[in-house]
Amino acid sequence: MKQHYQLAAAALLISLLAIGTAAAYTLENFTFDDPARTAEFRTLIGELRCLVCQNESLAGSQAGVAQDLRKEVYRMMQEGKSRDEIVAFLVARYGDFVLYEPPLKPATYILWFGPFLFVGIGGWLLWRTLQRDKATPEPDLTAAEQARLQQLLTKTGD
Amino acid sequence: MSKTSRALIPLSIFIALAALLFYGLQLNPREVPSPLVNQPAPALTLPSLKDPQQMLTAERLRGKVSLVNVWASWCPSCRQEHAELMRIARENNDVQVIGLNWKDTRPEALEMLQQFGDPYAEIFFDPDNRAGIDWGVYGAPETFIVDAQGVIRHKRIGPINREVWQTEMLPIIEQCRGQ
Numbered sequence: 001m002k003q004h005y006q007l008a009a010a011a012l013l014i015s016l017l018a019i020g021t022a023a024a025y026t027l028e029n030f031t032f033d034d035p036a037r038t039a040e041f042r043t044l045i046g047e048l049r050c051l052v053c054q055n056e057s058l059a060g061s062q063a064g065v066a067q068d069l070r071k072e073v074y075r076m077m078q079e080g081k082s083r084d085e086i087v088a089f090l091v092a093r094y095g096d097f098v099l100y101e102p103p104l105k106p107a108t109y110i111l112w113f114g115p116f117l118f119v120g121i122g123g124w125l126l127w128r129t130l131q132r133d134k135a136t137p138e139p140d141l142t143a144a145e146q147a148r149l150q151q152l153l154t155k156t157g158d
Numbered sequence: 159m160s161k162t163s164r165a166l167i168p169l170s171i172f173i174a175l176a177a178l179l180f181y182g183l184q185l186n187p188r189e190v191p192s193p194l195v196n197q198p199a200p201a202l203t204l205p206s207l208k209d210p211q212q213m214l215t216a217e218r219l220r221g222k223v224s225l226v227n228v229w230a231s232w233c234p235s236c237r238q239e240h241a242e243l244m245r246i247a248r249e250n251n252d253v254q255v256i257g258l259n260w261k262d263t264r265p266e267a268l269e270m271l272q273q274f275g276d277p278y279a280e281i282f283f284d285p286d287n288r289a290g291i292d293w294g295v296y297g298a299p300e301t302f303i304v305d306a307q308g309v310i311r312h313k314r315i316g317p318i319n320r321e322v323w324q325t326e327m328l329p330i331i332e333q334c335r336g337q
Binding site for chain 2: 051052054064065068069072091092093094095097
């Protein structure tokens with residue numbers, strides 16, 4: 001049993017090392033004189049989606065196209081372009097799809113506000129149901145029902 | 159509202175949701191719509207594949223409807239669509255098939271053409287993905303329909319076969335011809 005744990009720990013360590021070297025391999029060449037700029041670059045490529053392997057960011061992807069785009073973003077940042085200019089450059093060529101966070105515009109309203117809409121509808125239905133229960137109290141018993149109740153109560157009292 | 163019609167509400171919501179999700183299953187997430195459709199073709203200043211001395215520009219796309227086909231020798235789907243491109247080039251004299259050889263090497267690209275034939279009226283050579291980024295290329299093969307005025311009319315992602323040509327591309331080319 002103990003051996004199994006050691007084996008698992010070793011496998012975990014190896015895979016963590018592999019991930020570490022892969023990230024270092026792709027990003028080590030992209031440095032700026034200003035460390036803040038390097039940090040900005042890494043944040044930006046983490047927010048852009050690779051179009052080939054769609055669940056990976058530009059920072060994490062090993063696809064050839066992602067490598068080209070990392071170089072292009074790096075080149076533009078070295079030219080002193082701002083984050084917004086670089087994002088606009090990529091969106092003009094690849095569409096909003098390169099952004100992990102879709103922009104707020106009429107076509108995406110349902111995406112951004114849909115959840116609130118559904119919570120609103122659910123809340124309204126709940127409120128309405130509760131109100132209706134409150135608005136209709138149990139009617140008073142008629143004389144005949146009162147007599148029957150009395151009869152049942154005395155019967156169980158035996 | 160009667161009891162029966164009220165009981166049908168959850169069922170109808172379920173059917174609507176199931177229909178929506180079923181529709182979603184038919185969509186191909188790999189096909190990312192291009193923002194370049196109905197825009198003038200981006201810059202395309204590259205050397206010719208066959209003649210390294212000759213520089214080509216996007217002017218080459220004007221005056222005729224063009225199919226700009228992004229291809230590479232390392233791309234299996236490009237080989238798969240090659241015969242169809244040969245047929246399209248042979249049977250449509252008013253359409254020029256233009257190659258954009260992408261992230262490839264010159265000898266390997268030329269060897270593939272020697273082996274399978276050359277459907278291209280001209281081939282732009284882009285080993286470093288320079289024009290590719292401007293055209294929003296993210297895989298091969300991709301094929302753009304560019305009208306005679308140099309405006310992109312359609313982008314096909316993935317290989318072309320007879321059916322794709324008939325149902326997806328030909329109707330747009332007919333529109334371009336009518337202009």
